[in-house]
Amino acid sequence: MKMNQAARRLNSIELYWLAVAMSLVILPHAVRLPGWIPVMYFLLLLWRLIGPVLNWPLPNREQKLLHWCQNILALFCLLGIYASYHSIVGRDPGVALLVLLSGFKLLESELERDFYILVCLGYIMVTTNFLYTQSIPVALFMALVTLILTASFITVNDHNKKFSIKNKLKLAGLILLYAIPLMLVLFVFFPRISGPLWRMPQDANTGKTGISDTMSPGSISQLLQSDELAFRVQFTDTPPPASQMYWRGPVLWFTDGRQWRRNLSLLKTKQKINFQKEGKTTAYNITIEPTDQHWLYGLEMAIKSTRGDITGDMQIIIKDKINHRVRYEMESMPVYKLFEKVPENLENALQLEPGMHPKTLALAQQWRQQNLDNRQIIDSALTLFSDEEFYYTLQPPLLRGDAVDDFLFQSKRGFCEHYASSFVVLMRAAGIPARVITGYQGASYNPVGDYYNVYQRDAHAWAEVYLEEKGWLRVDPTAAVSPERILEGIENALPEIAPNLIFNTDSSLAYALLQNLRDSWDAINYQWNLWVLGYSPKRQMDFLNKLGLAKFGYDWQTLTVGLFVILSTMMVLFGLLLLRPNGKSNDPARNLYDAFCKKMARIGVERHAYEGPMDFYQRVGSEKTILKKAVLEITECYVAVRYASDQEQLTRLKQLIHSFKPGSLLTKKPS
């Protein structure tokens, strides 16, 4: 009779393991998928698990009709996915397909080979989780799932069910533990290839928060609600003080009276910049979170960047959309003179929507008529903000009518976008070329990792005016109305935005500890992003360089050969480790007897592997008669413990063997 293992039916233990493992891996997906998909999965799972108990028929190879019903159901699910996602290609519909596939496969699983197929599916599902998030908690959870999946392999190969749940997990854990060093070697040395290998279908925009390429009242203040990270900065040398950190983003030229937008012609052509450097540059690197935009941020003014190009208005634009975490290095010049050589730009910097902001225009005219020069006009505007009753607030009243007029003369309450836009309008009305700059201001220092975090709530808008002798000059009207915003950051200027942020100025020990914990966790995340998630081909090369392996060259062949050599060495080591012939018995009596045999071996009477305790005693008795009595006592005690299961003798055995000193007995003179 042929016993084909692969055709062996699965038993219920194996099924439960599989069910647990698959369900755990699908759990994080369940919140992302449309509701009916996880529900469908669980129904299929329940059918499979409860069916045998309640004697429901299962759609396996015997039940043809049910099998057809199942296929039709699967087809409906496929249509359902199409309905939910309007496609079946791409990350999200692909994951939905896999989840349902797992459910159907579980339903029709009955043989050993179905088990293995499902476990492989499970590992694929683990990977799909990583397409959504690669944070440390998710990684740890998936590690747990991997442990369970590995233990599932053990389950299906443990034919006599000798392993308890705990032991299976222990063995799986041990295997994974041994696998980790090998994994690290592969991770560091395996040659990395730049993806992508094929064109990926663009997934629907998942609505990333952040600065956009237009600005209107309210667009910056809405970012205040977000606790999300915008980017992280690490300085090579001494960094500037946080209050002087202006991170330049989109430069907005044109307005329709309410909304500001960029000058697209400047982004397309390369323009000649007259940039005068004065003093030293600051070098730093930035790791930016995905923005779905085509620009990068840099400290004013950026002159060199490893990614992207610098435009005529000193923006850093990049061809590929930033839809994943990107790291780039930059150099900026904090002290500079930027002159405008293109007269058309200066004209654009005076653009105003005709017929709008009459009161603002009137005010500007008033200043002109007072024969104030440009500098004085700028000062007048700033004084207007600081001396009159202007407030810096997150929830200004809705502007009715003309946005600028209403703000300057009616509500006088606003956020940085109001101040910046109205300031620029005032300047343009007075004939001074000006433009709006959006980006971020300030940063939070993490002492544990020695880097700065810039959050979405640090988003800011400011202005630049053009003076003949000075070039483009930054003017931040927010500083006039709320100096705390610039000097101390948004959390201190508007504490109401984040009631959960503890800003306890009495710096108690508890607060310092908590903050240190948070900084440490953040620093760990930073290193995680850098080394695990961001281990690009370039990073690999830099790292190998640092290890001093530069001289071996970087082509495929060398790296592969080196990898092979290291792996072989490790495998040999593991071989020696795992294939040791001795097995430590769990039996204490046996271990004690072994200790006794070692003592005997030291005096020259070695017990043969095939000699039983009594036979050994006989031989000792004939060879070393002096020891006969002591050995007899030990042997009888051992036999009683081991073979007659007389556990009380165990302590006596221990005593006897510990006090047994054959060497001294032999040299003792017979009395």
Added chain:
Amino acid sequence: MSESIVLERHFKMEFVRKGKALSRRRVYILPTRYGLLFGFMLCAIFLGAVNYNNGLAYVLTFLLCSVTLIGMFHAYRNMAGLIITPGQAEPVFAGELAYFPVFFDNRDQPARYSIMLNCVPKTLGWFKPGAIEGKTTIIDLETDAFHNIPLPKQSHHRGVLNYGRLQITTTFPLGLFRAWSNIDINENCVIYPAARGQLALPQETQGEEEEQAGNQEGNDDFMGLRRYRPGDSSRHLDWKAYAREKGLHRKQFQGFGSRRLMLRWQHLEHLNSTEEILSQLCQWILIAESNHFFYGLELLDDFIAVDQGEEHQKRCLATLACFGLQMP
């Protein structure tokens, strides 16, 4: 179980047991079909990692890759170092399952699990599920174990059954690799002919010794004790005396004289085939022994004198089994 069994065969070991030279058998390892499936899955995940530049997918790929390597080691270790000693098989009747006891010595070694034992044709080197004869025995050996496992093999006709080749296989722990080894078990099991036939026992042959009372050993009245002779049926031993540490003795009974028979080939020459004759003779021997008769066997070339007892029965049956066959 006596401690003087000679260790005969074992697998490839790094360190040979002290003092004893043991012959070795190789352990082979190959991926199973599930291992190949796993490999394909790894490739898929790897491609995903490269394409999406996903650090954790890389981690998973490399981790699972390493896990397969470690699993390979475990499968090998599950086999390597095991010491196998074949034992002697007890005879059975044709058509029954013969059991070949094999000693598995796992002393001083780590535990082994899910070791599959199969009988395969002697020409088979690889693992082929279709080539397995009979059922698979799956055993586990804990640390320091020393077990006797009876391996079944179906007997079909009388004679001598050689076990053939034992293929020891394991896929523990992950099922991705299969480690196996082949051992030729040269043990022979005597297969008695199946006891068949309805003919009555022949008449007594030594008539003049009938009806002699006295010291004939029968089984009616208790007569006394004599010292134990090897081969005495355990039903006739005086156990109580033994428990009192008076030694092992056989009870003797006095009867009216048991029957004494000579089972001859000539009695059955009228039957159609040799096998029928042998089967009938076998049946007679069993009946005679169960009735405590004295019987002897006379075939063409063999002559076994009249006697009684298990040893005698075995000898007779073995003669029947090997009748006319070339003995290995």
